[in-house]
Amino acid sequence: MTSWFLGKESSSWWGQEVRCLTLEERADWEVFKQLFRKMFGPPEYINRKKQEFTELRQGKLTANEYYGRFIDLSHYYLEVAANPIEMLRRFRLGTKKKWCSMTTTTSCDSYQEFYEILLRIEDSENMPSESEEEEKDGNKRKDDKDKGQASQGLRKTQSFKRSGASSSSSNGCFSATGQ
Known part of the structure; x- marks a missing residue:
């Protein structure tokens, strides 16, 4: 295949090399690469x-x-x-x-x-040290705690309207009226 890509020069070169090689060397890819690089590199x-x-x-x-x-x-x-x-x-x-x-x-x-x-x-x-692991765990617990408090706080302060008319009180909160 190499001789087909490179033309007659490589074909005649390989023909000459083959005469000097044993059967094992002829079939050895590493031998071929070494000889090829020496000639064409x-x-x-x-x-x-x-x-x-x-x-x-x-x-x-x-x-x-x-x-x-x-x-x-x-x-x-x-x-x-x-x-x-x-x-x-x-x-x-x-x-x-x-x-x-x-x-x-x-x-x-x-x-x-x-x-x-x-x-x-x-x-x-590349492995985190024990102190880095503890710091990560501590920050994660703190973040989880803060998220929990924030969501609880939202639930406590939210007011929901019922269907029907509603009016605004003087403090800005809505109160349910009607049905």
Whole structure:
């Protein structure tokens, strides 16, 4: 399919590559992508993506967003992506300083394990503290109490007219007359 989209050049290129590959390598999508990028990926673009990967920092990104960008950009830097120790080092390097310092006592063998720890830290930071919960509950009870008093007060002061003629008294309230 690729040769159809790209024309005869890609077809002849793939024909030459196939001669050098084993049967397993021919069927491996990752092998094809690597060879394809090497041949048809502009070096300037690849270098720019490698630079992005090198300079990637979490900043205001969530743990999921940071992890996703890290994975996407690592595909352009195959030498680093193939080294699990270097991937962990670079992932830690880009993590928020505050979160990174929280994980110093936790041992990780891979950046995926480190990512899972970041998720737990992020979840715990997003959970309301006990004092915030108590404050919310107190405000809710106060609001409910105030609403109850306001509605009771309205019921006590409302006057309803009966059918028939009514007249206004001197204090502005209506009184029922007639039937």
